[in-house]
Amino acid sequence: MVESQCPSTVSCADILAFAVRDSTTLASKKILYQVAAGRRDGRISLENEVTINLPSQYFNATQLISNFESKNLTAEDLVILTGAHSIGVAHCESFINRLYNFSAASGTDPTLDPVYAAILKRKCPSNTTNSSSTVVALDSLTPKILDNMFYVGLMKNLGLLSSDQALLTEEFVRIMVEMNANSENPDLVKLW
Ligand SMILES: *[C@@H]1O[C@H](CO)[C@@H](O)[C@H](O)[C@H]1NC(C)=O
Ligand SMILES: *[C@@H]1O[C@H](CO)[C@@H](O)[C@H](O)[C@H]1NC(C)=O
Ligand SMILES: *[C@@H]1O[C@H](CO)[C@@H](O)[C@H](O)[C@H]1NC(C)=O
Ligand SMILES: *[C@@H]1O[C@H](CO)[C@@H](O)[C@H](O)[C@H]1NC(C)=O
Ligand SMILES: *[C@@H]1O[C@H](CO)[C@@H](O)[C@H](O)[C@H]1NC(C)=O
Secondary structure (H helix, E strand, O other), X not given: OHHHHOOOOOOHHHHHHHHHHHHHHHHHXXXXXXXXXXXXXXXXXXXXXXXXXXOOOOOOHHHHHHHHHOOOOOHHHHHHHHHHHHOOEEEHHHOHHHOOOOOOOOOOOOOXXXXXXXXXXXXXXXOOOOOOOOEEEOOOOOOOOOOOHHHHHHHOOOOOOHHHHXXXXXXXXXXXXXXXXXXXXXXXXXXX
């Protein structure tokens, strides 16, 4: 439709970036920012490039930092971009390994808050199959608001994915999580 109105001018990549901007404003009720147009669409799209490039939910801090470094992104970028988990959900299969038979020493991942782990076990029983459609919010404190409560949750051992909770295991990364957890929400963040 956009293409018929405005041929060879507006790219799908631009539409995606605008949709992200508008969703960010709607989900935060605070954050407004401008994005420049002019992205070019790629001509090739390969499904297998997703899994080989995106960090796994099982990565530890070392692996996360080197995955970001390979894209010329810093550990600070890692902390900020992981904040996207302030909204969104994950399927049971992405974290069920933390709930049952986690290690020889402990059935449940000891870096999970015990009350939270009990809630997760009710949502995802041990016989949950990988095709189960059950999903759990990545930020259990304010699941539908884009804010800093995701970082507050990490400080309380409420990280759903082990790759999120792993941000606390590297001292200089943990300090950045803490700073975000403690930063007061400005009434209106205008980046322009
Ligand atoms: C992360 O995992 C890699 C690969 O298994 C390992 O070499 C490294 O020591 C681990 N780092 C931490 C902080 O556990
Ligand atoms: C990272 O930066 C180096 C040096 O500027 C560059 O050669 C390389 O292509 C960049 N890698 C990515 C993934 O952008
Ligand atoms: C737990 O893990 C151990 C060692 O990997 C395995 O032998 C055992 O069968 C597992 N138990 C369950 C209930 O999955
Ligand atoms: C899992 O086990 C519970 C209790 O034993 C049972 O009610 C439920 O139907 C089982 N679910 C699946 C997917 O097998
Ligand atoms: C379920 O998914 C997990 C994580 O993706 C994987 O490790 C496991 O092998 C899968 N199990 C089955 C039965 O497909």
